[in-house]
Amino acid sequence: SQQGEEDPQALSIQEGENATMNCSYKTSINNLQWYRQNSGRGLVHLILIRSNEREKHSGRLRVTLDTSKKSSSLLITASRAADTASYFCAKGQAGTALIFGKGTTLSVSS
Amino acid sequence: DSGVTQTPKHLITATGQRVTLRCSPRSGDLSVYWYQQSLDQGLQFLIHYYNGEERAKGNILERFSAQQFPDLHSELNLSSLELGDSALYFCASSVGDRGFSTEAFFGQGTRLTVV
Numbered sequence: 636s637q638q639g640e641e642d643p644q645a646l647s648i649q650e651g652e653n654a655t656m657n658c659s660y661k662t663s664i665n666n667l668q669w670y671r672q673n674s675g676r677g678l679v680h681l682i683l684i685r686s687n688e689r690e691k692h693s694g695r696l697r698v699t700l701d702t703s704k705k706s707s708s709l710l711i712t713a714s715r716a717a718d719t720a721s722y723f724c725a726k727g728q729a730g731t732a733l734i735f736g737k738g739t740t741l742s743v744s745s
Numbered sequence: 746d747s748g749v750t751q752t753p754k755h756l757i758t759a760t761g762q763r764v765t766l767r768c769s770p771r772s773g774d775l776s777v778y779w780y781q782q783s784l785d786q787g788l789q790f791l792i793h794y795y796n797g798e799e800r801a802k803g804n805i806l807e808r809f810s811a812q813q814f815p816d817l818h819s820e821l822n823l824s825s826l827e828l829g830d831s832a833l834y835f836c837a838s839s840v841g842d843r844g845f846s847t848e849a850f851f852g853q854g855t856r857l858t859v860v
Contacts, residue, residue: 678788679747680850732801733790733837
């Protein structure tokens with residue numbers, strides 16, 4: 636079964652708007668990671684948040700983690716057309732491989 | 746550029762054939778992971794090697810096998826290919842064997858088309 640299920644599956648917004656994607660998972664984690672994939676290309680690591688952290692920022696990205704609800708969210712502020720991509724969350728745990736959800740497809744139009 | 750190199754980028758082959766996909770991890774990374782990405786199944790973890798040893802198996806078919814060589818490059822062998830094996834195959838590398846405690850670096854993938 637998939638660990639790390641993103642919601643929504645697809646999101647369309649205008650440039651300048653914020654985009655929020657959510658991720659739920661089922662079992663305990665060491666960390667949760669977010670990746671971006673441009674169409675047909677390799678995944679690029681965006682941000683890692685550890686299980687003892689609640690919020691993390693990286694440029695226009697903000698990630699929150701609620702371990703009690705087993706959920707995380709990725710906020711992209713002031714979206715640009717170049718942010719158009721698929722975004723995946725993945726559960727990181729020592730000794731196991733990253734397990735990905737099916738991702739959120741973000742479309743930012745100018 | 747992630748530092749992970751995958752070859753070939755594209756591969757078209759017929760059903761029943763066998764192919765080999767190659768991955769060179771980032772310099773210094775001992776772990777190599779293989780993933781399959783298809784439209785209906787998403788990103789599926791196939792197998793993990795660390796320093797030449799198999800560490801974990803995911804949803805890897807018996808027709809598929811992999812190995813990691815002493816120079817740390819890895820090969821994924823797909824045999825008796827079926828139409829449903831058409832997908833993007835990614836490898837990723839990381840520093841240690843303790844899973845993805847840090848970020849993973851992905852190659853650009855091999856797009857396999859089985860006709």
